[in-house]
Amino acid sequence: MEIPLLQVDAFASQAFKGNPAAVCLLESAKPADWMQNVGAEMNLAETAFVVPRAEEGHYDLRWFTPAIEIPLCGHATLASAHALWETGRLAETREARFHTMSGELICRRAGNLIEMDFPALVALPAELPQAAIEALGVTPKNVVCHRRKDGSDGNFLIELESETAVRNVKPNFSLLRTAADAGFIITGRGEASGYDFVSRYFACYAGIDEDPVTGSAHCMLTPYWAAVLGKTEMNAYQASARGGEVQVRLAGDRVVLAGEAITVLRGSLLC
Numbered sequence: 126m127e128i129p130l131l132q133v134d135a136f137a138s139q140a141f142k143g144n145p146a147a148v149c150l151l152e153s154a155k156p157a158d159w160m161q162n163v164g165a166e167m168n169l170a171e172t173a174f175v176v177p178r179a180e181e182g183h184y185d186l187r188w189f190t191p192a193i194e195i196p197l198c199g200h201a202t203l204a205s206a207h208a209l210w211e212t213g214r215l216a217e218t219r220e221a222r223f224h225t226m227s228g229e230l231i232c233r234r235a236g237n238l239i240e241m242d243f244p245a246l247v248a249l250p251a252e253l254p255q256a257a258i259e260a261l262g263v264t265p266k267n268v269v270c271h272r273r274k275d276g277s278d279g280n281f282l283i284e285l286e287s288e289t290a291v292r293n294v295k296p297n298f299s300l301l302r303t304a305a306d307a308g309f310i311i312t313g314r315g316e317a318s319g320y321d322f323v324s325r326y327f328a329c330y331a332g333i334d335e336d337p338v339t340g341s342a343h344c345m346l347t348p349y350w351a352a353v354l355g356k357t358e359m360n361a362y363q364a365s366a367r368g369g370e371v372q373v374r375l376a377g378d379r380v381v382l383a384g385e386a387i388t389v390l391r392g393s394l395l396c
Contacts, residue, residue, distance in 0.1 A: 129212065132390035133170070133204035136338040136369035138237075140389045143369040144338035146201035147172040148208040149394065154185065157194065163394065164189030170333050173201040175209065178224070181251035182215060186223035186230070192332030196226040196273075199382055203239050206232035210365010238372070239384040245380045246271045246344040248282055257281065257309060260301035261294055263326075270307075271345050278307040282345050284353075288323045292364050293395040302329040311341050312350075320370075321359035322350045338369030340382050347373040347380045 129150040132341050137143025147167040152171060153396040154176050164172040166358075168191050174184040188198040209215040215283060231242040251270035258265070267284040287292050301309070308331070312324040324346055326339040336342075343361060355387040357375040362368065372383040 127393035127395060129390055130390075130392050130394050131204075131208045132167075133207055133386050133388050134373055135200035135203045135207070135353075135386045136340070136363075136384035137281040137367075138385045139388055140387055142367055143384070143386075144200040144336065144367065145169050145389070146198075146204040148201070148205050149174045149216065150208060150212065151176045153325060160187060160189050161194065165191045167191075170336050171195070171198045171201040173198070173205045175205050177214075182219045182221045183224065184209070186225050188225075190328075190331045190333060195331060197243075197341040197344070199241060199243065199343065200338055202230055202232065202241055203340060203382075203384060203386055206239055206241075207388070210234070211388060235383060237385055239386060240381055240383045241340065241377075243340070243344050243382060245348045245375065245378050246280075246341075247279075248345055248349060251278075251281060253281060253283060254304045256300055256304035260297045260304055261309065261311065262297070263290070263294060263311065269345075269349065278305055278330075280308040280310055280342065280345060281305070282310045282312060282349055284349075285311055285313045288313045288320075288364075291323050291325060294325065296327060296335075296346050298327075298329060298334045301327060306330045308342070310339075310345065312346060314353075315362070319360070320360060321354060321356070322346065323362045323364045325364055335365055337365040337367040338363045338371065338384075340371070340384075343371050343373050343382055344380045347375050347382075351375045 206221040248269035
């Protein structure tokens with residue numbers, strides 16, 4: 126049986142920008158080890174697996190890196206909604222409601238943009254591991270951390286002095302892999318770029334040295350910068366080599382992320 130597969134550049138208005146994700150459009154659930162093997166075969170930051178529920182517009186959604194399953198992924202969620210609308214599996218006037226490890230995530234069309242309604246991730250003051258300081262070669266202005274449900278460190282958010290400082294970081298990834306079983310977001314206030322803030326995200330623990338554009342990281346970044354800047358609507362830029370723009374809005378305990386997407390490949394899995 127052939128399984129439809131799309132590769133989508135998320136948070137991008139043109140091909141080869143933003144963050145690529147593979148999207149598998151399944152008819153029924155597959156075993157986790159099969160999905161992990163597909164994730165490794167695709168060898169992208171994330172591969173999404175979409176399974177329709179009985180109620181129209183509702184889907185189960187899971188995300189796998191080449192190494193592990195992860196609880197939340199923004200760009201692959203955006204790519205999944207885009208794939209459903211583009212293939213005609215869901216009318217563009219309908220919301221896509223995804224049931225995930227992180228709860229229900231809602232995507233809707235807003236002109237050329239896709240809006241995603243995600244939970245805001247609360248972060249608390251934290252001390253950055255010394256190995257991370259050395260690996261990143263930074264002098265933090267502020268450090269906070271979002272903790273996983275089991276209480277372990279999830280993502281560290283590290284504010285630097287400037288946008289330039291963020292762009293100039295050259296991590297020692299070999300050392301960063303030993304720093305913690307966690308991700309590291311570096312961020313700074315926007316300068317001449319016109320963005321409110323810029324960021325980069327390193328997820329060595331998940332087999333990803335630097336993620337091109339990370340929706341889930343903006344679930345932390347949005348409430349953080351909303352408090353710093355005193356505003357709830359902001360334009361953000363993730364300053365990876367591919368780069369990507371994300372429009373963000375804080376709405377109570379939710380974060381609305383918006384971006385474009387473009388399909389660069391259509392095919393089928395044959396296994």
